[in-house]
Amino acid sequence: MPLYKEYDELTLRKLQEIELGILKDFVDLCNKYKIDYFGCGGTAIGAVRHGGFIPWDDDIDIALPRKDYEKFLKVAEKEYGDKYRVINTRKDPRYPLTTTRWMLNGTKFKEDALKDIPCELGIFLDLYCFDNIADDDKEMKKQGYAAWFWGKLLILRSIPRPVLYFGGWKSKLVYACCRAAHIFLKVFGISGRSLYKKAEHAAGRYYRQDTKRMAYFFDPTPFTSVVQKEYIFPTVERDFNGIQVRFPNKLDAYLKPRYGDYMTLPPEDKRHNHPPYELDFGKYGNETKAET
Numbered sequence: 001m002p003l004y005k006e007y008d009e010l011t012l013r014k015l016q017e018i019e020l021g022i023l024k025d026f027v028d029l030c031n032k033y034k035i036d037y038f039g040c041g042g043t044a045i046g047a048v049r050h051g052g053f054i055p056w057d058d059d060i061d062i063a064l065p066r067k068d069y070e071k072f073l074k075v076a077e078k079e080y081g082d083k084y085r086v087i088n089t090r091k092d093p094r095y096p097l098t099t100t101r102w103m104l105n106g107t108k109f110k111e112d113a114l115k116d117i118p119c120e121l122g123i124f125l126d127l128y129c130f131d132n133i134a135d136d137d138k139e140m141k142k143q144g145y146a147a148w149f150w151g152k153l154l155i156l157r158s159i160p161r162p163v164l165y166f167g168g169w170k171s172k173l174v175y176a177c178c179r180a181a182h183i184f185l186k187v188f189g190i191s192g193r194s195l196y197k198k199a200e201h202a203a204g205r206y207y208r209q210d211t212k213r214m215a216y217f218f219d220p221t222p223f224t225s226v227v228q229k230e231y232i233f234p235t236v237e238r239d240f241n242g243i244q245v246r247f248p249n250k251l252d253a254y255l256k257p258r259y260g261d262y263m264t265l266p267p268e269d270k271r272h273n274h275p276p277y278e279l280d281f282g283k284y285g286n287e288t289k290a291e292t
Contacts, residue, residue, distance in 0.1 A: 005275035006056070007056075007058065012056070012058065014281060014284075015058055015279070016241075018281065018284050018285075019060050019125070020242075022060070022084070022104055022125045023245065024243055025083070026102065027244070027245060029072070029075060029076060029080065030068075030072065030246075033071065035068045036068045036233075036235060036246070037068060037235070038062070039062060039240065039245050039246065039247045040061050040062065040063040040225075041061040042057050042059075042061060042272070043061045043062070044247055044254065044255060045255060045259065045262050046240070047239070047240050047245070047247055047251075048238075048262075048263075049263055051239055051240070057273060058273045059126055059274055061126050061128065062125055062126065062128065063129075063130050063216065064127060064128070064129060065214060066130065066131050066132070069129040072127070073086060073100070082105075084102050084103060084104060084105060085103050085105055085122070087103060087121070088101070089192050090193070093191055094118050094119050094192065095192070096154055096155050096157065096158035097155065098151045099127060100127040101122075101125070101126060102124060103121065103123065104122050104123045105122065106282035106284070107280060107282045107284060108120075109121055109276055109280075110278040110279075111274040112275050112276070116158075117159075123284075128216045129216065130214040131207065131214060131215060131216075131217075132209055132210075132211040132213075132214050133211060133215045135211055140215075140226075145222060146202035147218065150195050150198040150199035150202060151195075151199040152218075153185065154192055154196055154199060156178055156182050156185060157182065157190065157195060160182035161175055162178060202217075203217050211229075212229060212230070213228055214227060214232075227254060230250070231249070231254045234249055235247060236248075
């Protein structure tokens with residue numbers, strides 16, 4: 001399953017343009033309700049290296065602390081229910097990811113990895129919920145592995161062959177285990193919603209405690225997105241393709257542990273995007289439809 005596929009230039013430009021419109025509405029809503037957030041992952045790299053999108057990137061990644069994440073979900077439906085739709089496993093137990101998508105109504109975007117999922121998916125903003133984590137490393141590992149385990153079972157329930165970031169004999173072994181887990185979960189009728197609740201419960205174990213770190217535990221490996229809060233807050237505005245978007249206040253300290261030399265362009269075989277199985281701009285593409 002490819003991790004990177006080139007778009008034709010016009011399709012990618014239109015997709016990014018629509019996503020920037022979604023981002024603008026998101027920023028305006030967060031400013032109105034004093035919701036804190038920060039651009040993360042490739043979006044953060046793009047902001048510092050390119051002043052906006054990484055040239056080949058096809059999505060925008062936004063992180064929110066748990067309390068701001070929950071607040072956003074409430075006000076987004078109230079303010080923009082006619083224009084956007086929220087999808088996560090709370091809303092639709094067929095959705096197999098631990099992220100939330102804020103999707104533009106009247107559009108379609110279903111990446112190849114999700115082509116068999118029976119959910120209507122549109123062009124979206126990807127929202128990552130960051131939870132407080134234990135200051136003690138041993139307790140943090142317990143918390144992280146538990147959350148990661150339930151989150152991966154949620155994916156395997158619907159996707160027997162998930163995207164892996166490595167190949168060779170290891171990938172063959174992992175895919176065999178994934179297939180076995182998928183069959184087990186289906187045969188015994190374990191619901192996506194129950195797995196999602198277990199994952200959220202594990203990740204949110206320290207919700208009421210004031211901790212020095214927070215994390216999103218559901219990356220391919222569980223401790224990739226562990227961050228020091230002092231590197232993030234107070235968040236600061238940076239230009240992202242002409243929009244003032246909030247990012248970590250110590251962006252280098254946030255990015256370098258995860259990406260190393262993030263200012264150097266990676267070779268093509270190390271690039272990552274989300275090759276779409278179905279892509280439809282609806283009225284936002286002047287009634288045109290494009291597929292790649």
